[in-house]
Amino acid sequence: MRTRVKICGITRLEDALAAVEAGADALGFVFYPPSPRYVDPAVAEVIIRQLPPFVTSVALFVNESAEQVCAILDQTGIDLLQFHGDESPEYCAQFSRPYFKALRMSPDIDVAAETERFALSRAILLDAYRPGVPGGTGEAFDWERIPSDLDKPLILAGGLDQNNVAKAISRVKPYAVDVSGGVEAAKGIKDSSKLISFMNEVARAN
Ligand SMILES: O=C(O)c1ccccc1NCC(=O)[C@H](O)[C@H](O)COP(=O)(O)O
Numbered sequence: 001m002r003t004r005v006k007i008c009g010i011t012r013l014e015d016a017l018a019a020v021e022a023g024a025d026a027l028g029f030v031f032y033p034p035s036p037r038y039v040d041p042a043v044a045e046v047i048i049r050q051l052p053p054f055v056t057s058v059a060l061f062v063n064e065s066a067e068q069v070c071a072i073l074d075q076t077g078i079d080l081l082q083f084h085g086d087e088s089p090e091y092c093a094q095f096s097r098p099y100f101k102a103l104r105m106s107p108d109i110d111v112a113a114e115t116e117r118f119a120l121s122r123a124i125l126l127d128a129y130r131p132g133v134p135g136g137t138g139e140a141f142d143w144e145r146i147p148s149d150l151d152k153p154l155i156l157a158g159g160l161d162q163n164n165v166a167k168a169i170s171r172v173k174p175y176a177v178d179v180s181g182g183v184e185a186a187k188g189i190k191d192s193s194k195l196i197s198f199m200n201e202v203a204r205a206n
Contacts, residue, residue: 002206003169004176005199006058006155007183007190009037009136013047015190019183022192022199025176026056028082030136031064031072036187037136037180045076058082059097062134069095082125084135093120100155104129105141112147124150125178128158138181140164143172162197169205177202 007019008028016027029044030037039047048057059078061069063085072078073095081099083092092099101118102125103109115124126146128139140159153175156168161182168177183198185191 001175003174003202005202006056006176006178007180007195008058008060008157008178009035009180009184009188010047010190011037011039011043011188012190013050015192016047016051018190018192018195020052020055022195023203024055024195024199026058026080027051028058028060028178028180029076029078030060031068032060032062032084032134035136038188041072041075044072044078048076048078056080060084060135061087063087066091066094073097080122084125084127089118089120092118098122100125102127102135102157104135105145105158111145112150115150115152121152123153123155123175125155125157127178136180136187140168143168146172160198162194162201165198166201166205169202 004025006026007024010016010027029039057078058080060082081097084102100123101121103114104127106129128137128141130137155176155178156172156174157178160179183190183194
């Protein structure tokens, strides 16, 4: 099965359409205000309503209030939820959308146990760990630490770019890859040539 691609940190319609044109399967919208890739829900709504069919929109939150998550879901009509903080399984499962949980590869994480804990998560995203930085670090983690028998689709994230994504796919064989910084000209601003190169490398590995 081909590895799918999520391009995260979309803030502009031109970048969303460039990512779709390049072949992205999903687009991530960061609703975490401290992030330089934060996008106002009203802007996200304008972008999402102009996406062609069969492109999944993903709302990314970090320890957000349930009320705010519901308000943004209502405002944007987004397809899928990504929880990237310390959210509990009960918190994640309360919303009217499917979700997947992001786990940061801290030195002491038990990935298998955490994956089992989030029984209703549609997938598990594994991302780099940097203390105090919830995501979008631009750093890769040791892929050898990934258990070989995860019983959920694996989304690999963290420091991916056109130079390492083919190797990542070959070694890890994830369900999907997720990238933000590796396809940017600046934080929150995607670079169309990097998008194309990244997607070409994914295609080469598939
Ligand atoms: O992208 C962010 O700025 C961000 C901020 C806070 C929490 C999560 C964030 N991004 C989540 C993602 O899914 C990123 O694509 C992932 O962390 C990989 O980022 P990168 O290493 O820059 O490719």
